[in-house]
Amino acid sequence: MLEGHALRRLHLGPIDFALRPGECVSLAGKSGAGKSVLLRMLADLDPHQGDALLDGAACSGMPAPKWRRMVTYVAAESGWWDERVGTHFSPGTDFPTLLPAVGISAEAWAWPVARLSTGERQRLALLRALNPENRVLLLDEPTSGLDAENTGRVEALLHGRLSTGTAILLVTHDPEQARRMASRHFEVRDGQLVEETP
């Protein structure tokens, strides 16, 4: 479904790579190895060489915002552009169902962003990225810093998305999480993507 062809930026690549519908692939590697660089390339957030294709349609052949609504990157560091939590979500978002599913108070949509803890921000940033349009999620350490219970909730949410055919590329430092979530495991090493065989 998602293919990367000869992707290259900075010290990374050329990388060829493919994701199938409903598949989760884990990505490990030392910090600075280029995991985020790869995710950002796939979301076309930085200038790079090579191209990515979604069901045969090239990223370079469509407007970048359209591509990013389908191939959505969620950064490790969440960003907030408004004062209140609710305005960061698309209108009509079902907060009373969504928020408790990841262990956040159903009233949190009305809170100022400044009131949120780091972990709450991280989970809300993931939630707001989910929409009916996305086919691929590029997640940069979505549960780093979460306790076991909330990590479990986030993983359950992601499993739900996988079962509807969304593909996930998951950066994680936790081998246990990689085993729970992903069917294939990769490591970014010396600028290349290396498949880890168990």
Place this chain on the structure above:
Amino acid sequence: MSPHLIGYNDLAIAALLVLLNAALTWMLDLGLSRTILIAGVRAVVQLLLVGLVLKTVFALASPVLIAAIALVMFTMASYEISSRQERRFAGAWGYGIGAGTTMLATLLVTAFALIGTLRSDPWYAPQVLIPLLGIILGNVMNGVSVSLNALSTAIMRERPAIEARLALGTDRYTALKPLQRSALRSGMIPIINQMSAAGVITLPGMMTGQILAGLDPLEAAKYQILLLFLLSGGAGLGALAAIYVAVWRITDVRDRLRLDRLAQR
């Protein structure tokens, strides 16, 4: 009505105030007396020199000379703008955005004033053109440099928020709109304040000068109003152009934030 002229002895009397100031800070050991004296001397030398140069230019009324002076003014203003940026664009853009938009807004507003209202004859009459250009340029320069600086520092600060919006499929202009709005506001506030406070809180310097020189207060007020309108037009136009060019340059056609186009520190 003939202007009320002041002599050098009048200036000397006024200079006593500066000397008194310097003496007081020296006696109180505040470490400012030297700075005050130097600033006073600079003001005297610079202003008399400019007066002399302008006197010559007015007498010669040569278009080439006027153009040369305008060019020098633009160059200095552009340098000021780029040196006031905390984060400036890399390469020629660092100088170019401020210089280009300042020149554009200044020339448009000056031409508008010359053709539309002041109707000097010939149109390049230096008595009108040079002071007009100077005061418009100064205000455009402030508007442009404050707005540009506000925009680039806000972009650096809000980078995660901007990138989050871009990653969610927002286009570059929408993602940067709130920052543009507040940058424009920063650049426009001084001239807005100047207009709304004019006459109530302070008498504008130019109007004060004209009244002291003997002009009818109502005539001086009309001149001041005309100038304020020209200045707000210039500052607004310059700031607007600058932040649009800056947003266009700090993003690319693929709706990416291109902080790599800012000069490295």
